[in-house]
């Protein structure tokens with residue numbers, strides 16, 4: 158359809174949209190720059206107590222210091238690894254359990270009240286128990302991250318499995334499909350969008366699990382940096398930790414979006 | 426027409442059981458369908474038409490009686506049967522060609538030859554240029570045509586069409602019903618067509634079974650003989666046959682529709 162003649166009004170319309178997009182982006186950047194500048198100015202002019210609020214340059218210096226001595230990569234690397242493992246295992250296990258529930262209606266009915274209760278429970282409350290049971294190493298933290306994301310994964314995926322149109326299943330049955338083929342040909346592919354949404358949610362949830370775990374056992378990781386910074390009253394370090402956390406989770410979220418666009422061609 | 430019977434429905438009945446009671450959907454249904462015939466089934470909505478088709482397809486077991494397809498008792502799925510639904514049920518994540526190949530894939534019959542056959546059918550019925558498109562890029566009529574091809578590709582002996590056009594708007598519906606009628610005649614498919622559109626039933630069918638309210642029993646079986654206008658035969662043209670009104674009024678009266 159690209160070879161159609163485009164009217165003048167349409168070009169103007171496209172221009173307006175483009176201009177608006179640009180204005181939004183410029184405003185977004187300005188907000189960031191102005192915010193940082195005001196913060197820095199207030200700190201320099203002693204309007205705020207940098208002991209409690211830190212300042213952009215202090216955080217920057219802290220970043221340079223931690224980058225140069227390699228500590229930053231150590232801590233960030235550990236947290237990222239824990240999160241990725243927790244998030245992958247949580248998602249995969251969650252999907253497997255959801256498949257089990259879909260396969261056996263009896264099992265689904267039996268487990269339903271437990272899932273509902275577990276889902277409404279703040280999962281981080283389980284972290285101390287898990288760490289006592291599993292240990293204070295990385296495994297304890299990873300299992301905490303898994304616990305936070307697995308229940309919601311099970312529920313989201315199971316709901317998606319059950320919302321497949323009855324007639325789609327009937328159609329496969331008229332071709333003589335086995336239950337496994339129904340799973341493979343319609344249930345799972347139909348649920349890919351739900352799966353991707355769950356992945357997006359799980360990134361945030363796994364980070365919650367990892368940070369809480371690190372708060373509790375405090376040996377390494379971003380959560381450790383946060384607690385350590387607080388204990389030694391190094392607010393620059395705490396702020397640095399939070400900023401890095403924000404950057405990395407945004408990056409991970411973005412990666413899932415990219416995967417999404419690759420996979421879901423039929424949405425366009 | 427040779428009187429080889431493809432379907433024998435022997436006095437079947439079906440009762441659904443639910444916690445809040447039982448529903449008798451169909452009762453004492455007994456008829457035959459012969460080779461190459463298109464048999465229309467009309468009846469009030471909710472009377473048990475889909476139930477009847479599901480039983481013939483072997484998807485549900487009747488409470489009484491039995492169904493024979495090609496002389497064999499139906500028990501579970503049969504590869505001789507193709508089913509079409511009210512909505513096309515194309516899979517959004519598959520291209521049109523992949524959708525059309527679904528049945529072959531499930532039956533493990535995908536090979537170069539069958540893929541070529543599917544592509545040829547798509548070409549013949551005007552979807553050749555769209556085989557690599559996704560369903561949401563096609564109009565409702567084209568989608569329903571793709572659904573029919575998906576059914577035809579597995580070469581069923583018997584087609585069961587459950588209100589296949591009712592999700593379409595009126596214009597498209599007329600056009601597609603006409604096309605499908607031509608396709609069925611050309612492929613010489615034995616067909617059971619459920620519809621609530623009396624005109625559609627008359628223009629497409631060789632015989633029409635009229636069902637009563639639930640529990641559905643057979644009220645009448647009407648042989649349709651239309652003197653279609655000269656020229657190329659098509660279901661739409663046959664709506665101009667002089668007998669059309671007579672059949673319409675007869676079925677309309679038998680359906681005994683009351684607006685409540």
Ligand SMILES: Nc1ncnc2c1ncn2[C@@H]1O[C@H](COP(=O)(O)OP(=O)(O)O)[C@@H](O)[C@H]1O
Pocket residue numbers: 441442443448450468469470471472473474475476477639
């Ligand atoms: N799986 C089922 N369980 C219980 N009742 C059903 C089921 N399927 C259909 N029915 C009931 O059986 C009756 C006939 O349904 P159906 O065959 O779908 O009618 P139609 O296709 O003629 O509209 C309806 O009253 C419907 O509520």
Ligand SMILES: [Mg+2]
Pocket residue numbers: 474475476587
């Ligand atoms: Mg129905």
